[in-house]
Amino acid sequence: MPELPDVERFKTYLDATALHQRIDDVHVENARILDGVSASRLRDVLKGHSLEKSWRHGKYLFVRLDGVEKDEGNTGSDTGSNKDHDRPVLAFHFGMTGSLSYFKDLSDAPEHDRLRLDFDNGYHLSFDNQRMLGRVRLIADPEKFIADQKLGPDALAPDLDRKTFESRLAGRRGRLKSVLMNQKLVSGIGNITADEILFQARLHPETPIDSLSEESRKALWREMRNVLKTYVERGAGSGDYSDLPRSYLLHAREEGASCPRCNGKIRKFTTAGRSGYFCPACQPAPE
DNA sequence: CCTATAGCCTGACGGC
DNA sequence: TGCCGTCAGGCTATAG
Numbered sequence: 001m002p003e004l005p006d007v008e009r010f011k012t013y014l015d016a017t018a019l020h021q022r023i024d025d026v027h028v029e030n031a032r033i034l035d036g037v038s039a040s041r042l043r044d045v046l047k048g049h050s051l052e053k054s055w056r057h058g059k060y061l062f063v064r065l066d067g068v069e070k071d072e073g074n075t076g077s078d079t080g081s082n083k084d085h086d087r088p089v090l091a092f093h094f095g096m097t098g099s100l101s102y103f104k105d106l107s108d109a110p111e112h113d114r115l116r117l118d119f120d121n122g123y124h125l126s127f128d129n130q131r132m133l134g135r136v137r138l139i140a141d142p143e144k145f146i147a148d149q150k151l152g153p154d155a156l157a158p159d160l161d162r163k164t165f166e167s168r169l170a171g172r173r174g175r176l177k178s179v180l181m182n183q184k185l186v187s188g189i190g191n192i193t194a195d196e197i198l199f200q201a202r203l204h205p206e207t208p209i210d211s212l213s214e215e216s217r218k219a220l221w222r223e224m225r226n227v228l229k230t231y232v233e234r235g236a237g238s239g240d241y242s243d244l245p246r247s248y249l250l251h252a253r254e255e256g257a258s259c260p261r262c263n264g265k266i267r268k269f270t271t272a273g274r275s276g277y278f279c280p281a282c283q284p285a286p287e
Numbered sequence: 288c289c290t291a292t293a294g295c296c297t298g299a300c301g302g303c
Numbered sequence: 304t305g306c307c308g309t310c311a312g313g314c315t316a317t318a319g
Contacts, residue, residue: 001312032296059313096313097297112297131296133313174290183314192312273292275310 002059002094004155004188005231009239010092010100011056014063014125017102019051021119033114033129037138045088045138046117052087057154058187061092062142089142095133099239101126155188156228162221169209169217176212177205178272180224188228192250195276197227199249204283205269205276211286253277 002010023046028039037045045065052066065087092100101110102125109116110128115136117125127136139145152168153160168185179185180194189197198205201223203216212220234243244250247260254277255268264281 003312006312093313095296096311130298131311131313133296135314172289178291181313190312194312271291274313 001097002099003190003193003231004056004059004228005193005235005241006099006239007056007059007061007094007188008232009235009237010094011054011061012236013102014051014054014061014100017123018100018117018119018125019053021121021123022050023047023117024120025118027116027118028114029116030114030132032132033127033134033136035135035137037136042136042138046090051090057142057146058151058183059093059190060151060187063090063092064088065090089139091135091137091139091142091145092127093135093137094129095131095135097131098127098129098134101128150184152182152184152186155186155224156232160186162218165221165224166217172209174209175205175271176203176207176209176220177276179209181272181274186224189224191274191276192253193227193231195253195278196231196249197223198283199278200227200247202282204285205271205278207286249277249279 026043026046028034028042031039034042049065051063054061054063056062098112099110101113102123103109104123106124109124110126112128112130113126114129114132114134115127119125127134137145153164165186169179172179172185174182176198177194180189180197181191195205197220201216201219203212203220207216230244230248231241235241241250249260249266252258252260252266254266257266257277258264259266259279259282262279262281264279266277267280268275268277270276
């Protein structure tokens, strides 16, 4: 499930619920979802601290910790350890399934609770991750993390402009859909939003990226921003995307469904092991 | 360097 | 009802 719009919703949710509360305890229900940090170290680092600020980059949700209590024996000398960049950051990635869940009663814990924080107000925050393809990390430097992962700029970053976008796609030879989903070029687009962007831009998913006309490249840029913004706005809150415009492909993700725009038949196809949908009439094959 | 393909995981669903 | 294959809103390691 979690693509850019979903992770944006998780950020809103976390901001509205779990910030600024002291973490009393940490439960790692399944250590498989941890990467680069042990359960005991994660607990040691989190305990007594609070979540202070979150932000999203592509499909990652970062959460900076703050020190509610100073470490023992580190009280006197102020060597700059209080600066933002010295505080560790939690990095959530949800994989194909998952979400965050904030609740009071443990009986309301999600079924696939993999990591749970207990706050001093009696509430809990759980990392819900059925298929365990998601990962939680503890990182020192988010900028470095993004650089190390070679992640491209966030697809909705305000300072990402069309020129930069196009320059990042330049020189690629792959098919349109797999290029859009390559997080190293632009971060945040997944299977659903890739299909939607291509549908709205009226581009065939298997168009070689290097064959796009100037006009098509403009449409691609425009619809990438439009579609992602629209998904974020309409999905905000519930994560129910049924309120998307009628002209959106999301309502017709089924072989043989009628195209929301031309009433032709929607077709199912497979690229890179992922199944997708498109309208052969609205999105004619290249050549 | 690049692109395309298995494999990782669990669970829901449809066909037999 | 039960079993089994398929498939799922992602990514990585590996092959070509």
